[in-house]
Amino acid sequence: MMGINKNATQMMAEIVSNKRVGAYNHIVFAVGDIASHAKPGNFVAIAVGGPNSAMVLRRAFAIYRTFDKGSNGGLLEIVVAPHGAGSTWLTNQLPGFKVDLIAPLGTAFGIPTEPVRALLVGGGYGSAPLFGLSEVLKNRGCRVDMVLGASTAMKIYAPLDGKRSVNSLTTVTEDGTTGITGKVTDVLADIIETNQIDIIYSCGPMGMLEAINVIAERLGVVHQCAIEEAMACGIGVCMTCVLPIRGEDGVVRMLRSCIDGPVVDGDSVIWGAKRVIPEGTWGAH
Amino acid sequence: MFNFKTNLGEAQFDNPIFTASGCAGSGRELSQFFELSELGAVVTKSIMLKPRSGRATPRMAETPSGMLNSIGLQGPGIDLFLEKDIPWLRDQGANIVVSIAGESVEDYAVLARKMRAVSGISALEVNISCPNVENRGQVFACHPQTARAAIEAVRRNIGGELPIIAKLTPDVTSIAAIAEEVVAAGADALALINTVLGMVIDTNTMRPKLAGKTGGLSGPAIRPIAVRAIYQVHEAMPHVKILGMGGVASGRDAFELILAGASAVSIGTATFGDPSAVIRIKNELQAELIAHGFDSLREAVGYAHRSEGNL
Numbered sequence: 001m002m003g004i005n006k007n008a009t010q011m012m013a014e015i016v017s018n019k020r021v022g023a024y025n026h027i028v029f030a031v032g033d034i035a036s037h038a039k040p041g042n043f044v045a046i047a048v049g050g051p052n053s054a055m056v057l058r059r060a061f062a063i064y065r066t067f068d069k070g071s072n073g074g075l076l077e078i079v080v081a082p083h084g085a086g087s088t089w090l091t092n093q094l095p096g097f098k099v100d101l102i103a104p105l106g107t108a109f110g111i112p113t114e115p116v117r118a119l120l121v122g123g124g125y126g127s128a129p130l131f132g133l134s135e136v137l138k139n140r141g142c143r144v145d146m147v148l149g150a151s152t153a154m155k156i157y158a159p160l161d162g163k164r165s166v167n168s169l170t171t172v173t174e175d176g177t178t179g180i181t182g183k184v185t186d187v188l189a190d191i192i193e194t195n196q197i198d199i200i201y202s203c204g205p206m207g208m209l210e211a212i213n214v215i216a217e218r219l220g221v222v223h224q225c226a227i228e229e230a231m232a233c234g235i236g237v238c239m240t241c242v243l244p245i246r247g248e249d250g251v252v253r254m255l256r257s258c259i260d261g262p263v264v265d266g267d268s269v270i271w272g273a274k275r276v277i278p279e280g281t282w283g284a285h
Numbered sequence: 286m287f288n289f290k291t292n293l294g295e296a297q298f299d300n301p302i303f304t305a306s307g308c309a310g311s312g313r314e315l316s317q318f319f320e321l322s323e324l325g326a327v328v329t330k331s332i333m334l335k336p337r338s339g340r341a342t343p344r345m346a347e348t349p350s351g352m353l354n355s356i357g358l359q360g361p362g363i364d365l366f367l368e369k370d371i372p373w374l375r376d377q378g379a380n381i382v383v384s385i386a387g388e389s390v391e392d393y394a395v396l397a398r399k400m401r402a403v404s405g406i407s408a409l410e411v412n413i414s415c416p417n418v419e420n421r422g423q424v425f426a427c428h429p430q431t432a433r434a435a436i437e438a439v440r441r442n443i444g445g446e447l448p449i450i451a452k453l454t455p456d457v458t459s460i461a462a463i464a465e466e467v468v469a470a471g472a473d474a475l476a477l478i479n480t481v482l483g484m485v486i487d488t489n490t491m492r493p494k495l496a497g498k499t500g501g502l503s504g505p506a507i508r509p510i511a512v513r514a515i516y517q518v519h520e521a522m523p524h525v526k527i528l529g530m531g532g533v534a535s536g537r538d539a540f541e542l543i544l545a546g547a548s549a550v551s552i553g554t555a556t557f558g559d560p561s562a563v564i565r566i567k568n569e570l571q572a573e574l575i576a577h578g579f580d581s582l583r584e585a586v587g588y589a590h591r592s593e594g595n596l
Contacts, residue, residue: 047558047559056347056558057352057558237315237556239307239344240342240343242344253338275343281338283337283361285337
């Protein structure tokens with residue numbers, strides 16, 4: 001069991017820019033020193049709805065990227081899909097408005113010390129944190145291939161400068177509006193074998209992560225994934241975002257995805273445990 | 286000089302703002318945002334005899350001005366808790382109220398025996414809003430006899446002077462009647478209110494949203510229920526100290542519970558939305574009391590009960 005991210009800070013952060021990109025909003029916040037502490041995989045928790053809001057819980061967003069320009073100029077960026085009342089409220093806020101934000105939170109993607117061949121797989125706006133990761137990996141001399149999938153072209157998030165940071169980009173849509181028609185998992189095995197992939201990093205819906213993990217295990221590739229569980233607090237106190245994870249001692253525990261995640265080893269997760277506590281979990285009764 | 290001090294039974298506190306049980310993690314998480322010693326007390330999660338995985342997910346649903354939760358008292362069990370969490374909290378200089386929960390009267394007795402030798406604790410909160418496995422899963426706090434039996438078991442076994450705070454559920458016909466039972470059984474103070482039982486049905490899946498089906502409703506949505514319960518119990522037993530809670534999100538809200546009869550106020554769901562809420566509320570409450578002309582917190586406790594002639 002881990003502790004809260006040592007660098008987590010709460011602040012009122014001004015929105016610097018908020019732009020529609022396809023089905024999403026790309027929002028930039030002025031966050032000062034927070035920018036220098038955030039790593040790819042970390043997330044931010046934002047209070048929504050204003051001070052008299054009926055929405056009492058924070059919303060968690062994966063950090064897309066940060067720019068460290070010191071305490072005056074540090075920037076933090078997220079990509080938001082306006083699908084609920086809270087995220088819709090956030091996408092409607094204009095530059096100059098300040099939001100109550102806590103960052104960086106959670107675990108980060110593990111970066112190999114040796115140059116390896118990495119495959120980054122994102123579903124929908126789950127691609128966002130992968131571009132910052134890609135830059136870090138490239139700086140370490142890694143080869144980076146990327147596969148992005150979504151139901152339709154509008155929901156693929158792949159900015160131009162992001163595309164430049166990878167060696168190859170494959171897009172997959174279920175309706176065939178761009179790239180290959182199908183699901184990301186249809187193309188993974190080929191890419192893994194052709195490019196002799198050592199490690200997969202993934203971010204997206206739980207079903208997609210589980211399907212990627214099946215392929216990763218079959219082909220013997222390390223898999224790190226950023227999981228998405230519903231959170232109430234984002235800081236480890238509410239115990240709602242738990243999922244069963246097998247520790248190094250072999251014991252399965254209900255761990256908080258906001259503290260021990262969001263980035264976890266794919267093979268440590270007991271997948272498909274929605275609405276059940278897996279048998280043998282520590283403290284199950 | 287404004288006097289913010291308060292007490293629950295024999296336990297003394299520098300100020301009346303506490304965390305709420307199950308809303309402060311182990312304390313470590315919140316200590317990232319403020320010093321725990323600034324609080325009146327840290328109330329720990331309700332700890333049980335054995336490690337508990339808690340319930341399956343989904344465990345949470347946001348509701349208008351509130352949330353529904355069904356955690357199932359996930360925790361390490363009393364032994365690990367006493368070994369790991371309590372020494373750490375003590376090192377922070379925090380005033381500690383330990384919350385315990387059992388599944389049988391015997392559980393409460395054993396937990397109390399384990400607590401009696403623990404130093405550095407201000408009070409014991411006894412969460413009796415738990416299913417009683419010996420009585421078809423009926424909640425202890427819902428019936429006068431079982432509520433009394435659980436508190437008696439703690440009183441008999443705790444020894445010494447550690448004050449007992451009985452935490453009650455508002456899901457009863459008469460909360461004052463249950464309160465009178467637990468006070469007769471040896472409770473020194475009362476914690477009012479626990480969450481209110483509720484349910485959310487997901488209209489897409491057309492099934493209960495939470496894996497546990499029902500959950501506890503908390504947040505500002507339940508504040509009027511807390512104010513009512515505190516008012517009724519304070520009216521029935523004005524000498525019994527109350528730790529009030531239920532949807533407090535501001536100093537004004539804490540002031541409202543104090544006017545109803547609370548001597549201290551726990552902050553729960555507000556912490557989920559704002560980790561530093563407890564400190565903000567503490568400062569706002571002091572300003573609120575001073576603005577209304579009070580020289581001390583104690584003068585304001587139950588002030589809403591004064592007769593019309595004093596208006």
